[in-house]
Amino acid sequence: MVSRKALVSYGGEICLLYKSVPQRSYRKMDSHSKKIMVILTGAGISAESGLSTFRDSDGLWENHRVEEVATPEAYLKDPQLVWRFYSMRRIQASRATPNAAHLALAEFSYKQAENFEVYLISQNVDCLHQRADHYNRLEPINLHGSLHQSRCTGCETIYFDDYAYFDLDGNYAPGPTNLCDPIQRASMDYLHNYKLEYRNFLPLSPCCKESMRPHIVWFGEVPLYMDKIIPLLQKANIFVTIGTSGVVYPAAGFLELAQRNGAHTICINREPIPQNNYIDDFIQGSAGEKVPLFLETLKKLS
Numbered sequence: 001m002v003s004r005k006a007l008v009s010y011g012g013e014i015c016l017l018y019k020s021v022p023q024r025s026y027r028k029m030d031s032h033s034k035k036i037m038v039i040l041t042g043a044g045i046s047a048e049s050g051l052s053t054f055r056d057s058d059g060l061w062e063n064h065r066v067e068e069v070a071t072p073e074a075y076l077k078d079p080q081l082v083w084r085f086y087s088m089r090r091i092q093a094s095r096a097t098p099n100a101a102h103l104a105l106a107e108f109s110y111k112q113a114e115n116f117e118v119y120l121i122s123q124n125v126d127c128l129h130q131r132a133d134h135y136n137r138l139e140p141i142n143l144h145g146s147l148h149q150s151r152c153t154g155c156e157t158i159y160f161d162d163y164a165y166f167d168l169d170g171n172y173a174p175g176p177t178n179l180c181d182p183i184q185r186a187s188m189d190y191l192h193n194y195k196l197e198y199r200n201f202l203p204l205s206p207c208c209k210e211s212m213r214p215h216i217v218w219f220g221e222v223p224l225y226m227d228k229i230i231p232l233l234q235k236a237n238i239f240v241t242i243g244t245s246g247v248v249y250p251a252a253g254f255l256e257l258a259q260r261n262g263a264h265t266i267c268i269n270r271e272p273i274p275q276n277n278y279i280d281d282f283i284q285g286s287a288g289e290k291v292p293l294f295l296e297t298l299k300k301l302s
């Protein structure tokens with residue numbers, strides 16, 4: 001059984017926030033059934049893999065203003081620039097490796113399957129959760145899409161596509177990265193299994209012969225899978241956010257929703273985030289260190 005008291009006493013020093021939890025949280029936590037743990041990750045969990053977070057880069061994303069590269073308008077205006085940017089991101093993500101936090105989450109969900117039903121929601125598009133999941137157990141719900149997929153602008157069909165169409169210098173140099181795994185690459189859904197036609201150096205979809213765009217939720221677009229995510233937040237016993245600044249909605253509202261529905265809420269982040277009132281335990285520090293420690297403690301308490 002996991003109790004709030006036990007979590008708070010963990011390590012003595014790591015829980016900076018300690019506030020009263022609504023009675024309904026205790027009811028949920030005291031049940032002897034398997035605990036439902038829902039995790040939300042943001043760019044901070046990948047920082048120790050060498051991928052820069054958005055907040056840490058002064059509103060610039062790899063030297064581009066987001067409006068130039070991560071909006072539907074930008075894509076309409078200059079699809080090549082957008083694809084240069086996303087090709088670069090595919091190359092960077094494929095060169096990064098999952099860190100201790102990604103690996104610990106994947107291992108926990110597999111090894112603690114008897115005690116915990118774990119669901120992972122990620123705002124990240126970098127595929128590091130997927131690549132850490134050696135047990136094939138913790139498929140992330142990518143509410144902002146993913147770098148290893150592209151979408152037909154005609155009919156919205158989604159294809160696996162790990163191609164960088166341009167190299168890091170911006171030259172046309174199409175070639176696969178290792179973002180897709182061998183099964184995805186061998187599937188009918190892998191874009192480059194088709195004989196593609198191209199327009200302006202960019203592939204046309206096999207289905208409609210229309211332009212392909214990155215399967216990424218850009219600024220001003222509606223996040224994916226909210227119909228799956230809301231019920232998970234409503235039934236969670238434990239909700240954990242890791243490495244997210246709590247300023248990008250709707251994800252920034254998940255702590256409140258989960259806590260109001262009776263979950264015990266935990267935030268692991270380098271710095272405090274604005275949702276103080278909806279955090280039961282705040283664990284300050286780097287994800288690579290604190291996530292494995294937190295999961296180890298949870299395991300002992302279960």
Ligand SMILES: NC(=O)c1ccc[n+]([C@@H]2O[C@H](COP(=O)([O-])OP(=O)(O)OC[C@H]3O[C@@H](n4cnc5c(N)ncnc54)[C@H](O)[C@@H]3O)[C@@H](O)[C@H]2O)c1
Pocket residue numbers: 041042043044045046047048051052053054055056123124125126144242243244245246247248268269270271285286287288
């Ligand atoms: N790796 C990626 O896929 C990636 C990278 C940059 C941005 N994005 C996108 O940009 C948006 C930005 O929102 P966000 O909240 O995810 O990120 P964010 O950049 O707004 O915030 C990152 C948070 O992580 C914290 N942090 C930094 N390093 C950390 C570490 N080592 N351990 C723990 N915490 C750490 C920071 O203090 C900050 O609060 C998201 O929608 C995301 O899709 C994704």
Ligand SMILES: [Zn+2]
Pocket residue numbers: 152153154155156157205207208209210
């Ligand atoms: Zn199509």
